[in-house]
Amino acid sequence: MEVTNAQAPSIRNWLSNNKNAPAHLVSKIADWFVFNRNADYGLAVMRIASGTFILGWLLINVPVANQVWGPGSAFWDPYRAVLGYKWPLDILRDAGAGFFWGWYSFAILLAVAFILGWRARLITPVFFIFYTAINAQNTAIADGGNYFIRIMLIYMIFADISRRWSLDARRKAIRGSQAANTDTQVGTVLHNLALCLIVAQLCLVYFEAGMYKVQGSMWQNGVAMYYPINSEAYGVFPWLSALLSSNTWVVVLLTYFTVIVQIAFPFLLFNRITRRIALISILGMHIGIAVVMGLPFFSGIMASADAVLVSAGTWIAIGTWLGIKSRALARRIPIVKDHIRPEECADRELAAEPQRVPESEAENREPSLV
Amino acid sequence: MEKTRRIGLPAKILMILGSLVVIAHILATLAFTGPQTPLRDSLQPALNKYFLGPLDQGWSLFGPGPYSQDEYFLMRACLSPLEVCADGASAGAKFSEWRNVTEEEMAPAAGNIFSNRASKQSKTIHGRFWTAASDLSAQQRQLIADNHIQGQEVFGVELDSAEAKQKYSASELRNLRAYERMETVAVGFATLYAKKTWGDGVSIVEVQMRRDPVTPFSQRHDPPKEQSQIFTKIGWRDALEFNEETLAAWK
Known part of the structure; x- marks a missing residue:
């Protein structure tokens, strides 16, 4: 009889049963911020994809870069004087062709390093400066993509964008378990705050x-x-x-x-x-x-x-599928096929088995995604 | 045994302060990029100052009115010495034909989604110039359509002078300066385009911005024979001076 009374639906019972809910919620949010670098695969894809688009954009515009952003863009000077870009972002305003081409070429190299996830903690802020300084020369010719990625690069400086599918991740893996757990709580909080900014900015733009x-x-x-x-x-x-x-x-x-x-x-x-x-x-x-x-x-x-x-599980599945397809394609190309030894093929077949996200990891990740 | 995970003090502080900063930044972004509201006005000029430079952004993206016209930058030049040009064709001045720069720039981009940005230079000048010119009064628009060469000020006064402050109100002066900036950009672009096309003998240039509205949706199967056109005209202006590196980039 007492049990039945305790379970009777009433506001008092509900409050009594959930009195710890606010504390649990705060604890859950704190755990989300501190113990897991969320959306690491998503950020890796964002890094690779956006880096590739910027690289393509820089390369496509090589024939006209000197005129559109280099010394040829001097006619924009009265306009860009009031845009508020300070040093080093306005460094190209009075630059000659030699300096401009050096800057532009280095931006291309930085884009490649960014895509590969090589020393991303250092490369991302430098890439932001190089990319933004080029854009600051002629903001009028920029489209929404130029604006958006400039802001995203600022946020990405604080995120661990090379945690997956990068040269940084490969280097850490080679070092082995000794260096495996180097994540600091402060670094993780910064990563997750940056992720919040990225998602909020994305929602804000669409909305x-x-x-x-x-x-x-x-x-x-x-x-x-x-x-x-x-x-x-x-x-x-x-x-x-x-x-x-x-x-x-x-x-x-x-x-x-x-x-x-x-x-x-x-x-x-x-x-x-x-x-x-x-x-x-x-x-x-x-x-x-x-x-x-x-x-x-x-x-x-x-x-x-x-x-x-997109969830980590989905990206891992897509990555695995792409791996299988690319290896199958490589085996069809004679010059590549000749360089793959039979035992390597066997190893790769095994490696090509779809990877499963460990359940504990998957549990951490799925609800953590926005 | 379940391992207890503890949150360190630096992480706690960063989490709290960082979250506040993130929330404040996103709310500021919403206010800055959103429609004009009393809330936004009350946050000025701090909002404009914060978003000046690398955080500058705007997300109306074809709203509220979609892009519904073709925008063209047209120009011509006088290819004789300035004094001869000032006296016109009757004094023997040689004038070039009108060129539709936008059409010429966009020709290589037709059917090519990967065209380079040089195909949009004059179009982007047009867009910003048109907005700046729209903020001028009818009388001021007449002034910009007139010829002002040999160093004449378009509005009869140097806009940064004390005289200008007496002649115009603060908001008028802001609009005039914004216009003057865009006119200088347009004239500078026309100068470089003219020198690339006709050589260094260019002394003055004339620019027209033309808008051809897209055929209305309801008439798309039976478009009118006569296409309407709207113009904003800049009268003759002195060609601007540029250094060798700038000129070389255009050759």
């Missing part, structure tokens, strides 16, 4: 982009998508723009899809299933923007940051 759109009459009428893709600047493939705009349904659905996905994005992250829907939808939107509007750098940079929202 605000959606909120600005929803205020516009063309977005409300469902025809906004038609206009940029039919302009000369953003309609890279006129035949594709014409195809997409020919049907009213397609235009209206694409317009509403864009607004809804952007506004809903932060709220869809709270549940695992809706998070997947959000990520797939936003990736679809980015692919569309990249191809139809000719903005691959912007889309790629944004999508690379979305990687931190």
Whole structure:
């Protein structure tokens, strides 16, 4: 009888049963911040993907860099004088061609080091300075991707972005167990604070982009998508723009899809299933923007940051699958095949078995993701 | 036996202070990048100061109004000495034809999503110039369309002088300076483009910004024969001086 009374649903019983809930919640949050460097695989993918996009962007622009960001951009000087970039970020303002090319070339090398995760603690802030100084020369020509990655690089300085899939991780692994547990609590807190900033910035960008759109009459009428893709600047493939705009349904659905996905994005992250829907939808939107509007750098940079929202288990599965496929491809190329000894093949077959995240590790990671 | 994990004091302090900083930064970012509100106004000028430089950002991204026009930068130059150009064609001044710089820049980008940024130079100048010019009064817009060569001030007064402070209110002066900056950029770009195209004999340049609205959605299957065009014009201006390295980058 007493047991039945104790379990009777009442506010008093609920409060009594959950009196330690606030303390548990605080403890859980503190544990999240201090004992695990969260989203380490996601940050590794973000590092590799965003680094690759920046590298591609630097290389594509080599033929015009001297004119767009180098001494040729001197006509922007009255404008950039009021932008507030201080030393060393304004170092290129009065630089000659030799210094500029040295800076630009070093930025390319830094991008490679950043992708490989080589000495990331040192390379990331230096890369930020080199990349931002180039952009500061001509901010007007920057797109949303340039703005976004500049801010992300600031946050990434504080994160342990080379913990996985990097030369830093490889070096630590070679050193063995002696150096395996060098994570400091302060370093872990900084990493997780940086992760919070990255996710918050990402949500803020999508949410605000959606909120600005929803205020516009063309977005409300469902025809906004038609206009940029039919302009000369953003309609890279006129035949594709014409195809997409020919049907009213397609235009209206694409317009509403864009607004809804952007506004809903932060709220869809709270549940695992809706998070997947959000990520797939936003990736679809980015692919569309990249191809139809000719903005691959912007889309790629944004999508690379979305990687931190994908769980470690998913990234490990994707990494393993890619490993299997690349090894299979390598075996088909005669010159590579000749260099693989039979015993190595056998070793690799074994190594190619899908890796499983240890349960304890998986338990730590999954709920920890935003 | 379960191992008890303890949180060190430095980590605790960092966690608390760091979280406060993160929350404050994100709220400030929301206020800075969000729409104009009394809250945002109350945080100025601190907000603008904080986001000046590397934290500068804006995320309206095609909102509230999508990009709905083609933006062109047109220019021509006088290829005779300044004194001859000042007296016009009747004095024998040689003028170039009008060039649509934006169209020329964007031609290699057609059908290529990996085009380089040189294809967007004049378009980005157009966008910023147009915004700055839109903040001017009708009378001031007339002044910018007039010719001002041989060192004449566009608004009749040097904008950093005491005289300008007497002539214009603080907000007017802010708009005029913002405009003047963008006009100098546009004229500088036109100068470099002209020297690249016609050689060093360029003495004055004239610029027009043209907007061609995209055919309205409802008329897309039957577009009007006559395309409407809107202009903002900069009258003749002295070509700007640049150093050898800048000129070399354009050759």
